[in-house]
Each structure stands twice: as structure tokens, then as C-alpha cells.
Amino acid sequence: MRTIRPAWLVAISIVLAVLGFVATELTSRxxxxxxxxxxxxxITMGLIVVVCLILGLKVRRWRDGNREKALDPLMAARTVVLAQACAYAGAVLFGWHTGILMDQLPTISMRIDLGVIWQMVALMAGALVMVVVGVIVERFCKLPPEDTEPPVKPRTKREGRGEEEFA
Structure with a gap:
């Protein structure tokens, strides 16, 4: 399984910002x-973040040496998938609401009720929390490299190419 690439999160947010901008234009017309x-x-976003964080902390505690209870590998794999889904969903929500906000910025001075603007800002902040928690929990689930493996020795360069050395 591949780790989350921050460039993908940014790309998803940019694409969804454009889509949100276009959708706002179409709905306003x-x-x-x-x-x-x-x-x-x-509330839903907060519950997802809390569940993801709790499961991630369990995996991290086991990874850091508290191995009184056996860790179910399927639960650890599901935790990684949940963390990645949390990060990607946060990127989608952040991009969507950013696009809507960008469309509404020119009209903010004419608005009487700024409740919708603050609602978008709150949703964008919640989406950023989802992205951050998703990335952090995914890092919790990453195993450190094994210390028991012998180090790889670099190849020594032979001086005579194609010639065999005889004893």
C-alpha cells in the first residue's frame, strides 16, 4: 500500500476548488x-477524526513497544485505509468549499448575512483537520525498519573487466 502523497492532496484540492467555483456559478445563474x-x-467530520485518531493511537502504542495485547493486523490495515480516506475526504471538502468561497469573495461587501461565509470557513477548517489527522495516523501505522537485517554491503568494483581471477 502506498503512502499518502501531499502533492496528490494538493492536486485534489485544486481540482475540487475549480469544480466548486463552476458549480457555484451554475447554481447562482x-x-x-x-x-x-x-x-x-x-459532527460527522469530527466523529471520523476521533475514531481515526483512537485507532491510530492503538496502533502507535503497539508499534512503540506496548505489546501486552496482540495487535490484529487486519485492524491495523483498516486503520491505515481509514487514515488515507480521512485525508482524501478532507482534501475534497477543503477544495470544494475553497472554490465556493473564491466565487463569493467579490460579493462579501454586499452581503447582509455573513453566516454562510463563516459556515464555509468552519467547514474548510474541519477539512484541514481531517487531512492533518489522516496524514498523522498513517504515519503512526508505519513500521520502523527492522534492525535485525544485516546491512547491505556495497559491491566492490573489479579491476579487470571480463578477466577471471585465479588463485
Whole structure:
């Protein structure tokens, strides 16, 4: 399984920001409300972050030497997958709401109610927390290199190419 690449997270956020910007333009032309998640979604985001962090801390505790209980390898693999999903979902949500906010920036001075703007900022902050926790928990699940393996010796260069050495 590959580790999370920060460049992919940034690329996902940029693509979703463009899509969010375009979606906002289209919904405003059709006189529809902004395509923003409700604040109640912060509860779900928070639960995902807490569960991911708890499972990650269990794996980290086992990795750091507290091995009183056996660690289920399937649970550890699921924790890594949850951490990656948390990071990618956070990148998607951050990009989407950033695009919507970029579309709404020129009209902020004309708005009477800034509640939607603060709602987007709160969702963006929650999304960043998801990304950070996902990346950190994935690092918790990474095993350190084994110390018992013998070090690899570098090859010595032969002086005579193609010639065999006889004793």
C-alpha cells in the first residue's frame, strides 16, 4: 500500500476548488442556494477524526513497544485505509468549499448575512483537520525498519573487466 502523497492532496484540492467555483456559478445563474454542506456535517467530520485518531493511537502504542495485547493486523490495515480516506475526504471538502468561497469573495461587501461565509470557513477548517489527522495516523501505522537485517554491503568494483581471477 502506498503512502499518502501531499502533492496528490494538493492536486485534489485544486481540482475540487475549480469544480466548486463552476458549480457555484451554475447554481447562482439558476437562482439556487449555494452548494455548501450544512454545519451539522461538522459532527460527522469530527466523529471520523476521533475514531481515526483512537485507532491510530492503538496502533502507535503497539508499534512503540506496548505489546501486552496482540495487535490484529487486519485492524491495523483498516486503520491505515481509514487514515488515507480521512485525508482524501478532507482534501475534497477543503477544495470544494475553497472554490465556493473564491466565487463569493467579490460579493462579501454586499452581503447582509455573513453566516454562510463563516459556515464555509468552519467547514474548510474541519477539512484541514481531517487531512492533518489522516496524514498523522498513517504515519503512526508505519513500521520502523527492522534492525535485525544485516546491512547491505556495497559491491566492490573489479579491476579487470571480463578477466577471471585465479588463485
Amino acid at each position: 439558476a437562482s439556487l442556494p449555494l452548494p455548501v454542506l450544512p454545519l451539522s456535517s461538522m
